[in-house]
Amino acid sequence: MFLFCSGWWLYITVTCSIICIVIYNFCTSTFSKWEKLNVPYVRPIPLFGNYFKVALGFEHQLDLYKRIYNEFTGHKYAGLFQMRTPYLMIRDPEIINRIIIRDFSYFPNHGVYTDLSVNPLSSSLFNTETPQWNAARHKLSPAFTSGKLKLMYEQIKECGDELMKNISKSVLEHTNNEMEVVDVLGKFSTDVIGTCAFGLQLNAINDDNSEFRKYGKSLFTPSLRVLLRELSLMISPALLKVIKIKEFPAEACEFFHSVFHETITYREKNNIVRNDFVQALMQTRRDLVLNENVHPNDKLTETHILANAFGIFFAGSDTVSTVLSFCLYELALAKNIQDKCREEIKSQISKHNGVIDYTFLTDLNYLDMVLKETLRKYPPDYTLSRQAAQTYHVPYDSLVIEKGQNIIIPLHSLHYDPQYYPNPEVFDPERFSPEEKSKLVKGTYLPFGDGPRICIGIRFAEMEMKLALFEILSKFELEPCGKTDIPLKFNKKAIMVMPENGIWLKFKEIFS
Numbered sequence: 021m022f023l024f025c026s027g028w029w030l031y032i033t034v035t036c037s038i039i040c041i042v043i044y045n046f047c048t049s050t051f052s053k054w055e056k057l058n059v060p061y062v063r064p065i066p067l068f069g070n071y072f073k074v075a076l077g078f079e080h081q082l083d084l085y086k087r088i089y090n091e092f093t094g095h096k097y098a099g100l101f102q103m104r105t106p107y108l109m110i111r112d113p114e115i116i117n118r119i120i121i122r123d124f125s126y127f128p129n130h131g132v133y134t135d136l137s138v139n140p141l142s143s144s145l146f147n148t149e150t151p152q153w154n155a156a157r158h159k160l161s162p163a164f165t166s167g168k169l170k171l172m173y174e175q176i177k178e179c180g181d182e183l184m185k186n187i188s189k190s191v192l193e194h195t196n197n198e199m200e201v202v203d204v205l206g207k208f209s210t211d212v213i214g215t216c217a218f219g220l221q222l223n224a225i226n227d228d229n230s231e232f233r234k235y236g237k238s239l240f241t242p243s244l245r246v247l248l249r250e251l252s253l254m255i256s257p258a259l260l261k262v263i264k265i266k267e268f269p270a271e272a273c274e275f276f277h278s279v280f281h282e283t284i285t286y287r288e289k290n291n292i293v294r295n296d297f298v299q300a301l302m303q304t305r306r307d308l309v310l311n312e313n314v315h316p317n318d319k320l321t322e323t324h325i326l327a328n329a330f331g332i333f334f335a336g337s338d339t340v341s342t343v344l345s346f347c348l349y350e351l352a353l354a355k356n357i358q359d360k361c362r363e364e365i366k367s368q369i370s371k372h373n374g375v376i377d378y379t380f381l382t383d384l385n386y387l388d389m390v391l392k393e394t395l396r397k398y399p400p401d402y403t404l405s406r407q408a409a410q411t412y413h414v415p416y417d418s419l420v421i422e423k424g425q426n427i428i429i430p431l432h433s434l435h436y437d438p439q440y441y442p443n444p445e446v447f448d449p450e451r452f453s454p455e456e457k458s459k460l461v462k463g464t465y466l467p468f469g470d471g472p473r474i475c476i477g478i479r480f481a482e483m484e485m486k487l488a489l490f491e492i493l494s495k496f497e498l499e500p501c502g503k504t505d506i507p508l509k510f511n512k513k514a515i516m517v518m519p520e521n522g523i524w525l526k527f528k529e530i531f532s
């Protein structure tokens with residue numbers, strides 16, 4: 021009996037030990053990478069790598085990158101591990117420029133893993149890889165030229181008018197003229213992008229139950245699903261293949277899919293032509309989906325077209341509204357800068373004989389500096405990502421970046437590096453004056469990325485943000501109020517840089 025028991029225990033002990041060794045090996049098998057390549061790195065812990073606090077929700081990813089960026093001051097790059105996956109953080113602006121601009125052909129993709137059978141709407145431009153990306157970007161780019169933007173101006177202006185009606189109404193409704201701006205600007209940016217990317221007259225601004233706003237918001241809301249998906253992916257893409265967690269909420273995907281499908285069918289059937297992104301997507305569909313003679317490398321599917329409408333909505337809605345909200349916050353705290361914007365607006369109105377159009381907005385140069393400084397302090401994306409498509413020897417350095425390596429460019433940390441931006445916490449638009457701008461170190465200011473993969477919507481976003489700021493600053497003076505968080509607190513779980521409690525400001529009407 022005793023012999024039987026001890027044999028049994030031995031069997032269990034050996035089996036458990038083997039299982040533990042296998043699990044331990046799996047959890048640490050990738051951790052020798054940076055040591056072998058002689059890359060300085062942050063010491064990882066089994067399974068979690070350097071991601072322990074982020075995985076448990078104690079630290080924002082942004083703070084993790086900041087910590088690592090600062091720990092490796094003086095180094096050009098550093099290795100880290102997001103769970104089991106090794107990432108290479110590039111700190112040196114010269115290497116950054118090589119990766120995103122000069123040697124782009126080695127790093128043409130963002131390297132975002134997605135299983136299209138589970139997430140069909142993820143096949144947007146951002147996630148599309150070369151060679152298909154070249155054709156898709158080439159077809160979509162004409163929709164973003166200044167000529168096309170001029171034609172879209174009127175549609176955006178209408179959304180601006182609704183924004184002002186809504187602000188005036190809210191100011192009257194709230195005590196002491198105090199208002200939360202992230203929400204109201206979120207409705208504005210939803211209206212703009214919905215009108216231009218989906219060809220719809222949305223009016224989310226006046227409709228608190230707007231489905232567009234509801235589903236749009238749900239895409240950015242932090243959730244356990246998003247966290248689990250991210251963690252599984254970093255443990256192993258094979259794991260994600262098994263558990264098949266969706267990237268976006270299923271209901272939202274169905275909604276956007278059906279709205280865009282109906283719009284495109286209706287417009288094709290009724291030969292409706294409008295100046296918007298839908299038109300560009302319909303043309304892309306004709307050229308790259310329906311065209312039988314298209315080169316197989318360039319061939320897209322119906323799903324790509326729908327995914328791109330969705331992608332434009334996703335990329336262009338809450339990014340714009342959060343930047344605008346941060347801008348109003350900084351202007352409320354710096355009355356002198358706010359007044360200077362208003363003076364410029366007044367002088368440009370008289371220069372343009374009262375005609376407010378696309379050209380008028382492009383002539384608001386000081387406002388442009390204010391927006392650039394806002395994007396330095398509050399870039400919605402805190403990193404750029406790239407993946408090596410081929411092995412790359414970094415010139416004048418011993419570093420070899422292997423094919424498939426994921427790269428992080430910590431743009432938020434670069435924007436706050438005192439070496440490039442003295443007193444980085446200070447909001448100072450003069451950093452972007454014509455004289456100072458020429459002194460900026462290339463590769464250290466990247467709110468929209470750079471190189472061939474730069475944000476396709478820059479000019480659109482700038483026009484939209486300038487229009488909203490022009491409208492608001494012409495009619496209201498902004499001040500902080502009792503509910504304003506000073507300094508701002510950031511939401512640790514959000515996927516973008518977002519204020520934790522919204523941004524409350526006091527609006528004082530200007531009677532001219």
Ligand code: HEM
Nearest residue numbers: 145146335336339340467468469470473474475476477481
């Ligand atoms: C303040 C507003 C915005 C910011 C800060 C922003 C920022 C960015 C960044 C950092 C990237 C990645 C660039 C890179 O990897 O080098 C990107 C890509 C992209 N953005 Fe924006 N974006 C904004 C607004 C918009 C708008 C309004 C649209 C569309 C109307 C848009 C559409 C896109 C698309 C489609 C991509 C993927 C481009 C590609 O992979 O070829 N973005 N954006």
